[in-house]
Amino acid sequence: SQTIHQWPATLVQPVGSPLSLECTVEGTSNPNLYWYRQAAGRGLQLLFYSVGIGQISSEVPQNLSASRPQDRQFILSSKKLLLSDSGFYLCAWSWATGGEKLFFGSGTQLSVL
Amino acid sequence: KNEVEQSPQNLTAQEGEFITINCSYSVGISALHWLQQHPGGGIVSLFMLSSGKKKHGRLIATINIQEKHSSLHITASHPRDSAVYICAVVVETSGSRLTFGEGTQLTVNP
Numbered sequence: 001s002q003t004i005h006q007w008p009a010t011l012v013q014p015v016g017s018p019l020s021l022e023c024t025v026e027g028t029s030n031p032n033l034y035w036y037r038q039a040a041g042r043g044l045q046l047l048f049y050s051v052g053i054g055q056i057s058s059e060v061p062q063n064l065s066a067s068r069p070q071d072r073q074f075i076l077s078s079k080k081l082l083l084s085d086s087g088f089y090l091c092a093w094s095w096a097t098g099g100e101k102l103f104f105g106s107g108t109q110l111s112v113l
Numbered sequence: 114k115n116e117v118e119q120s121p122q123n124l125t126a127q128e129g130e131f132i133t134i135n136c137s138y139s140v141g142i143s144a145l146h147w148l149q150q151h152p153g154g155g156i157v158s159l160f161m162l163s164s165g166k167k168k169h170g171r172l173i174a175t176i177n178i179q180e181k182h183s184s185l186h187i188t189a190s191h192p193r194d195s196a197v198y199i200c201a202v203v204v205e206t207s208g209s210r211l212t213f214g215e216g217t218q219l220t221v222n223p
Contacts, residue, residue: 101158
C-alpha cells in the first residue's frame with residue numbers, strides 16, 4: 001500500500017531563517033507530487049507540482065522553492081522566511097495518469113515570527 | 114471571481130439533519146474532488162467524480178457537467194461530521210493540478 005510522510009508536523013521559525021520541509025511517498029513509483037499552502041482563514045493554494053525528478057512547476061511567484069531530488073521525495077525550501085510564509089503546508093501525491101484521487105500528507109503548521 | 118465557488122461558507126446543523134454543500138465552477142474540468150479537512154488540518158479525499166453520482170456510507174456526491182455544479186450531501190448527520198469540506202476541480206488544460214474552493218465549515222451539534 002502507498003503511504004505519504006511529511007515532516008515536521010509543526011515548525012516555528014524566525015523571519016529571515018531558512019526552511020526545509022520534506023515529503024516522501026512509499027509504495028508507488030513516478031507519482032505526481034504537490035505542495036499546497038493554506039493561509040489562515042483562506043483556502044488551499046497550489047504552490048508547486050512535479051511530474052518527475054527535477055521537473056518542478058511553480059504556480060505562484062513567492063519566496064519559496066521546491067526540488068525533487070529523487071522519484072518519491074519532494075522538498076519545499078526557502079532561503080529567508082517572511083512573515084507571510086506562515087501557514088499550513090500540505091504535501092500530496094497522485095498517480096501519474098492524472099485526474100485521479102489525491103492523497104495528502106498530515107501537513108506542517110509553519111509559524112514565522 | 115473565483116473559478117470555484119462553494120456555498121454556504123458556514124453551516125450549522127443539528128444531529129440527524131440532511132446536509133447539502135454546493136460547488137459551482139466556471140471552467141471546463143476533467144474531474145471534481147470533494148475533500149474533508151479535520152480540525153487538526155489533516156485532509157481526506159472523499160470523492161473524485163467526473164459524472165453522475167457516487168455514494169459512500171452516509172455521503173453522496175453528485176455532479177452536473179452541463180450546469181457546472183456539484184453537491185455533497187450528508188444524510189443523518191453526526192457531530193463527527195464536523196469539518197471543513199472543500200470542493201476542488203481539475204481544470205481541463207491543467208494536467209493534474211487542482212483549483213480549490215474556499216471550503217465550507219460544517220458544525221453538527223448533538
